[in-house]
Amino acid sequence: MTKVLVVYHSRTGNTATMAEAVVIGVRNASVDGELKKMDEASLADLIGADGIIVGSPTYFGSVSGEMKQFIDRSVTIRGKLENKIGAAFTSSGSLSGGNETTLLSIIEAMLIHGMIVMGDPMETGGHYGAVSVGHPDEEALKTCTKLGERVADLVKKLAG
Ligand SMILES: Cc1cc2nc3c(=O)[nH]c(=O)nc-3n(C[C@H](O)[C@H](O)[C@H](O)COP(=O)(O)O)c2cc1C
Structure with a gap:
């Protein structure tokens, strides 16, 4: 069965609430959706998933330090995430507080891993x-x- 891992960091719960909604969507599509806090997720979890959706709060217009450390650790499995589907979500404090640059930081890491990043063409954003x-x-x-x-x-x- 295909599997999508939703992995996130959240200090005050906003990104966690988003993660719960993301995994509901995965399961709605009849795919095995696994929800993990970043500190509970192993590198083997990343390797075992067909799709990886990463969520982080926006800190200074980028991912949190904790999420950056998780991303940095994934250098040890370079090449093993190739061709997996990736997507990102973030919670920020303000509308123009750097949430899109945070998404792009996550997407950059996915591209460096050789993943396929999914965009959305809808006018609704x-x-x-x-x-x-x-x-x-x-x-x-x-x-x-x-x-x-x-x-x-x-x-x-x-x-x-
Ligand atoms: C260290 C730190 C840096 C932050 N930097 C930003 C920022 O650059 N832009 C912004 O809009 N919000 C910023 N925030 C606010 C958080 O992004 C916001 O509160 C978010 O909803 C927290 O998500 P969480 O509840 O999942 O931890 C920052 C918060 C902290 C603690």
């Missing part, structure tokens, strides 16, 4: 991934669930 300003409202949670569904659908398609 979420082009680079899902964002929430502060505690996610219903609209933000919908974007998160849609992100999970779209990644899971693509993973299924590629699995043939």
Whole structure:
């Protein structure tokens, strides 16, 4: 069975709430969705997934230090994440507080791993991934669930 791992860091719970909505989307698409806090996730978990969706709070316009350390640790499995599907989500304190640059930081790491990053063409936003300003409202949670569904659908398609 295909599997999508949703891995996140969250200090005050906003990114965690988003992660729960993302994994609901994965499961809605009948794909095995695994939800893990960053400090519970192993590198083997990354290798074992067909799709990886990473969430971090926005800290100074980028990922949190904790998430950066997790990403840095993944250098030891370079080459093993190639061709997996990737996507990102973040929670920021303000609207123009650097949430899109945070998504791009996550996406950069995925590209360096040789992953395939999924964008979203819809005019409603979420082009680079899902964002929430502060505690996610219903609209933000919908974007998160849609992100999970779209990644899971693509993973299924590629699995043939
Ligand atoms: C060290 C630190 C740096 C932050 N930097 C930013 C920032 O650059 N831009 C922003 O909009 N919010 C910033 N915030 C606010 C967080 O992104 C925001 O509170 C977020 O919702 C926290 O997510 P969490 O509840 O998952 O921990 C920062 C918060 C902390 C603690």
